[in-house]
Amino acid sequence: MRADRMTKRGPMLDFSSRRVLIVGDVMLDVYCEGSVARVSPEAPVPVVLMSAERHVPGGAANVAANVASLGACAHLVGVVGADADAELLRMMMAAQFPAVSLAEMVTAAGRPTTTKTRIIGNKAQVVRLDREQSAPLEPAVEQALLAHVEAALPHCDVVVLSDYAKGVCTDAVIRGVIALATQAKKPLLVDPKRRDFSIYAGATIIKPNLRELEAATQPTDAGDESVERAARAATALTGANIIVTRSERGMSYIGADGPALHIPTAARTVFDVSGAGDTVMAALAVALNPAEPSDGAAHALAIANAAAGIVVGKAGTATVSTAEIAAEMARPALAGGxxxxxxxxxxxxxxxxxxxxxxxxxxxxxxxxxxxxxxxxxxxxxxxxxxxxxxxxxxxxxxxxxxxxxxxxxxxxxxxxxxxxxxxxxxxxxxxxxxxxxxxxxxxxxxxxxxxxxxxxxxxxxxxxxxxxxxxxxxxxxxxxxxxxxxxxxxxxxxxx
Structure with a gap:
């Protein structure tokens, strides 16, 4: 791009000054990869001959990892067990994502660290094993978690609530985080899992995918106008702006005021959608400028849309960098002739x-x-x-x-x-x-x-x-x-x- 064609905004892909507080369900994702050449003689299931095993952060930890990979700093507040998986997650995050602070993590005895183990045979997922306890947190753990949120808030610009329905985002935690963010005048972005969005009232932005939006409001025909009507219903219920991720149809931003923005996705080969929502949330958190509600939203959506297009082309839960996003955004915006x-x-x-x-x-x-x-x-x-x-x-x-x-x-x-x-x-x-x-x-x-x-x-x-x-x-x-x-x-x- 020629310098004389730059606007005063510029490319704006330097997020080094951003500080993001992520609260929610922390997970460890495990990938056991191998080849399949035969069926087990014990049962009609494939035998996977393992050749590699890798561990990556999942859930709220993946949001934090993506924030760090985009050059920003993150404070991660969540709950892990007193187990080996928690130690592995801490060591991995410290080594790979040093810009993520883990000082606010809460250890709950008797509660396992949420772990998803995916068995991959011949590059296809054979089965997934989940280790979790999705029952609500004990009141004492809720209080400890909210205390960490309150302590970290002064050091952060924006708050992300990553709700994966794994027990951390209880009613008390959700309402507490919203109240603390509101009191501190910090924007709050929510990745929802509840069918009743009213629990998120007071959030700045709620980011459901289309299925989640329909479950919370009304069925759509997946078209722009239909999605906008459903999002308006969610806005009326919560007072929040709505960002809907729509798979191959891109993203839509429906603000409490003003016209909707519908950004189509770039044509990409989809390899794996695991964690794509986390990448989108991280990109929105670092790129969104609440002081510019219209162009600011379009700017953040463009970056998040590019990030999503990149991460679905990677295997498993993954992160993206600003360099990758800049290259993606430089590609022709429209494909298909x-x-x-x-x-x-x-x-x-x-x-x-x-x-x-x-x-x-x-x-x-x-x-x-x-x-x-x-x-x-x-x-x-x-x-x-x-x-x-x-x-x-x-x-x-x-x-x-x-x-x-x-x-x-x-x-x-x-x-x-x-x-x-x-x-x-x-x-x-x-x-x-x-x-x-x-x-x-x-x-x-x-x-x-x-x-x-x-x-x-x-x-x-x-x-x-x-x-x-x-x-x-x-x-x-x-x-x-x-x-x-x-x-x-x-x-x-x-x-x-």
Whole structure:
């Protein structure tokens, strides 16, 4: 990215000053890997010949590990048993993630450290063995845990509550953490497991996956509008902003106020989704800026979405780094061919916000673009040179007819959009039905607005909006004698007439 195209925000992938307090169900994940060549003579089950065994942090410990791998510091508050698994977890965290403080961990005698052991044969999971006690904590352990939370809060910027329904996040703990975070004026992010979200009332953000959101509110058809309705119901119940992780459909942010943001996922090969939610939560915690509720959310979602795309391509519970996220965010944002560049207004708004959050200059130009000609090509080429991501606003058929007359357009909107999306300099195509692009410019907030030099800055629609937000207007020279009207006229002239 050229330095002169950086916004004042910049890439913002330096999280070294962030301090995150993670409270919740701490786990140890064990992977026993090997090969399968035969079936046991004792029972109809595969025999796994083990070749490797590895241990990684799970649950709230995985959130902390991901926070550390992103360059931030973490305080981990959870409960472990007085057993060998707890010692192994402590040693592993200290060696691999020294930026995670374990001083606030609580040891509960008679309660095992929650451990998930996955048996992997020929790179496929054969069975999982869980060692846990999911009964609620004893009151004395709850009090000790909340005391550690209160002691750590002054040293942290944000709090994460990682609820895996393993007994640590009792009613008293949840309400206590929310009360302490509220009193300390620290934002609180919740990864929920309860069906009744009212227990999380007072949280800043609740991050369910789609299944969890539906269980807590209402069924959806997985579409944007349906998911938004369910999330609004959760917001009404809790007062919290909602971030929904939607697998291959990406993520959605539904704030208590303002429009929803829907960010599509990048096309990636999914190897293992274990712990992906922990990675997303860690990325949100370090990247979210509560002082910037709109662009701040888009910025955090873009980073979390990139992190999720990376971690699902890794085997087992894993972490990601800022270098990996930066590389992922530098990839083309849309995959699946040129047709994937044609976006709804909601999608375009989310992508524009995400691009701005990445430090990219978003540009916008618009027109009917009925029959593409050299004048159009020059406008688009010069427009693309003035920005990092060029969005083209395309008048719908109804809009063109109102502007140009009933005989236009020559090509229908679907065809015009498809041709425009096939051009390499165009990052995104979005249709608008109004006579002018004023409203869509207000929605997208581009930093660069391009029009032909037959306009002046004062007569360019949307110039006031763009410049009021620190952007600029670029006027581009026209190619003489090139227009769709002239092409249509020449096409209708009979030979030798």
């Amino acid at each position: 040129s047709a994937a560049k044609i976006a709804t207004r909601t999608q375009a708004r989310a992508l524009a916000a995400a691009w701005r959050a990445q430090g990219l200059v978003v540009g916008f130009t618009n027109g009917c673009f009925d029959l593409l000609h050299p004048g159009h090509v020059q406008l688009l080429e010069r427009s693309a040179e003035a920005c990092d991501r060029l969005i083209v606003g395309l008048n719908t058929d109804a809009s063109v007819s109102r502007l140009k007359g009933p005989s236009r357009p020559v090509q229908r909107e679907a065809a015009r959009a498809r041709v425009m999306a096939a051009l390499g300099m165009v990052a995104l195509v979005v249709l608008f039905d109004e006579d002018t692009p004023a409203e869509i410019i207000k929605e997208l907030l581009p930093q660069a607005l391009m029009k032909g030099a037959d306009y002046t800055v004062e007569t360019v629609v949307g110039a006031d909006t763009v410049m009021a937000h620190g952007g600029r207007v670029v006027l581009i020279d026209l190619v003489p004698d090139e227009s769709t009207t002239a092409l249509v006229r020449r096409a209708t002239i009979k030979p030798n007439s």
